[in-house]
Amino acid sequence: MLHIKRFLKKSPWVLHYNTGSCNGCDIEILACLSPRYDLERLGVLNTGNPKQADIFLVTGPLTHRCHDRLLQLYSQIPDPKVVVAVGSCTCTGGVFKDMYNVNNGIDSLIPVDVYVPGCASSPELIMDGIVKALEILEGK
Amino acid sequence: MQEIKIENLIEEITSFYDPKLHHFVCLNANDLGENRLKLQWIFTFYNQEDNYQIFWTICSFDEVLPTITKIIPSAIMSEAEIVDLFGVQIKDIQGGLYLDETSPISPLRCSI
Amino acid sequence: MKKTITIPLGSQHISLLEPVRFNFSCENEKITDVDYNVGFVHRGIEKACTEKFEYKQVGYVVARVCGLCAITHTMAYTLGIEHILNIKTNKKIDYLRILMLELDRIHSHLLCLAHTAENSGFEGMFMKIMGDRELVMDIQEAISGNRVQFDFVCIGGVNRDISTECEKLAFTNLALLDKKVDDLIGKFTSNWSTALKYKNIGALSYDDAFNFNALGPLARAAGAAIDVRAESSILPYKEVGYKMILGQNGDIYDRNLVRLKEIKNSILMCQNILSGLTEGEILVKFKGKPNGESFTRLEAPRGEIFYYLNANGTNMLQRVRIKTPTFSQIPGMVEIFKGSDYADAPAILASFDPCMSCTAK
Structure with a gap:
């Protein structure tokens, strides 16, 4: 039997989408991938294709024009998937x-x-x- | 600061503007209420300190304004922006740069 | 046989940090027409600045227009409102403000270079530059307490003074970075993937730079001497060793070099400021409410930023108009895309260093 969840945890790929944030969190996500913080040691790769992604990193308070795109991207990521809201404005609207x-x-x-x-x-x-x-991904 | 009439806008800008000497900053709109809209075309001079040349006029929301995109290509963004945010009409400029069907209509206007 | 096909780029794409959509109409490999959609991140900050927030809070709100040039937005707003309130700041405040502006410029330029390297397919260079960039981020964190959104500037002065430990850290890191930038200049002039392949790609001519109102590094790479730092005397840039840096051909190669040389110049300015900093007040007291209008221009990492403020004597401003560099340059960018190969499009886009949060506000 293939223990797919055990392996999934070893190489989670990340899809990043900006729904109207100020760029601040986005450049910090880029900084996470850089040598100082090195997210890749957890097996994380930044991908541009939602069909290959496991973790969905979203920044921004969700503007009207990004509404449908976010829904489309979310539905294209195969299960199991985890959504991470990065930044105050993504969680509650924050300053916006x-x-x-x-x-x-x-x-x-x-x-x-x-x-x-x-x-x-x-x-x-x-x-x-x-x-x-x-x-969370392991438990899903 | 120089007040101009909206009919003379194209002639005034054509006679003033030289791409090598003047820098077009932006077109600014300001709703003064009671169907009056103040428009400012803001220019600066290259290699001069803090020197502004501002053409301004007051118009109403019902007028169809002329476009200066033929003289200054980068003005298209400013014009499309005020079409969207103030709901004014500018010849040959389409709305929809920022706003969608779900967004409010001309949000920066005082009252409609 | 020529047949036009349309290839979209965005709104979600691996080479883009932010949502922006370009529709390229291509004939064979060549791009013939470009359609753009830049309004994905429109939030409505201009209205909130006049209705939700008081004038003392607006400085921190406009910082959230853009995370990359946050300090420039706050700075431009603050200079505008100080002009209306008639506040005179002392030399120390001016110098501290320039210091943070230039540190911000260094980190923004480095990010753009890293991004250009990544989009040209050189992942290792991206990692290297991002690693070097952490040196500046450390200084920013030590001085202001935050890495990206440092609310350092406030009306009448700055929020924090520099301690001696910060100064020491800044000197060490800037000296280190200076050597690394020298190394990068070598790589960006002789390496095939980052430099030589991009000669004459995505070029903007000297005349077009003026015709399309190009700004910032885009214009200076084409040889046009357009820089608000030289045209404005609000901040004492001339005293701290500012030098205009110009390119020749306006292609990706020149844009990269102009950015690298500007980093060198900014490092020099920061060092001059740090060594000449005196004791003094960091906050000037003021009272009264703003009444009047002001026009402010400032050089952001990407070009000229412009603020129009109109106040009517209450706590709420009557109008805040924000004009950002990428906003007015989009027609120029479209012009550069026409005639280029589609394969170069992501690299050309990255070399513009576009900022969509600025554009859409």
Whole structure:
């Protein structure tokens, strides 16, 4: 019997999508992949294809135009999948709360497993969130 | 600061603007209420310190404004922005740069 | 036989940090037309600045327009509101502000170079530059307390003073980085994947730089001397050793080199500021409410940033207009894309260093 979940945990691939954040969390995600923090030692690779991804990193308060794209990307990621909301504005809307073109956080549209706070989230926090996501991925 | 009439906009800008000397910053709009909209075309001079040349006019929301995109290509962004955010009409400029069907209509207007 | 096919890039793409959509119409390999959609991240900050937040809070809100040039946005807003309130800051505050602006420019340029290297298929170079970039991030964290969104500037001054430990760390890291940038200049002039392959690719001519209102490194790589730091006297850039850096051909190769040389210049400015810093107040007291209008220009890492403020004597501003560098350069970018090979499109896009959060606000 193939223990697919055991191996899944060893090489979780990450899909990153920005739904209207200020770029701050996005460059911190890039910094996570850089040698100082080196997310790749956990087996994490940044991929551009939702069909190969296991972890969905989302930043931003969900603008109206990103609404349908986020839903499409989410539905294209195969199960099991984990959604990590990076940044205060992704969790609750943060500083962008109640602005006219935003939806106050992505959990109004898709289920979120891990909330990473901070404006902007530091790389340490993002890595913590991904490690947490790996635990959840194993249980799913 | 120089006040101009909206009918003369194209002539004024054509006679003033030289791409090598002047830098077009942006077109700024400001809703003053009571169907009055203040428009400012802001230029600066290359290699001069803090020197602005501002053309301004006050128009109403019902007018169809002329476009200066033929003279200054980069003005298309500013014009598309105020079409979206203020709901004014500019000749040959389409809306939809920022806003979708689910967004509010002309959000920066005081009251409609 | 020529047949036009349309290839989309975005809104979600591995080479993009932010959602932006380009539709390239291609004939064989060549791009003939480009359609753009830049409004994915429009949030409505301009309206919130006039309705939700008081003028003392707006400085921290506009920092969230863009995380890469956050300090430039706060700075431009603060200079505008200080002009209206008639606040005069002392030399020490001005120098500290320039210091953070230049550190921000260094890290933004390094990120852009890393991104260009990645999009040209040189993953190792991306890792190396991102590793070097951490030296600047450390200084920023030590001085301001945060890596990216450092709310360092406030109305009337700055929020934190520099301690002697910070100064020491900054000197060590800047000296280290200076050597690494020298090394990078070598790699970006002689290496095939990052340099020679990109000669005459994505070129903007000297005349087009003026016709399309190009700004920042995009214009300076084409030889056009366009830099707000030289055209504005609000901040004392001339006293700290600012030098205009120009390229010749306006291609990706020149844009990379202009960025690298600007990093060198910024390092020099930071060192000059740190060695000449005096004791003094870091916050000027003020009272009253803003009444009037102001126009402010400032050089962000990507080019000119412009703020129009209109205040009517209450706590709420009447109008905040933000014009960012990428916003007005998009017609110029479209012009460069036309006639290029589709295979080069991601690298050309990365070398523009576009910032969509700035564009859409």
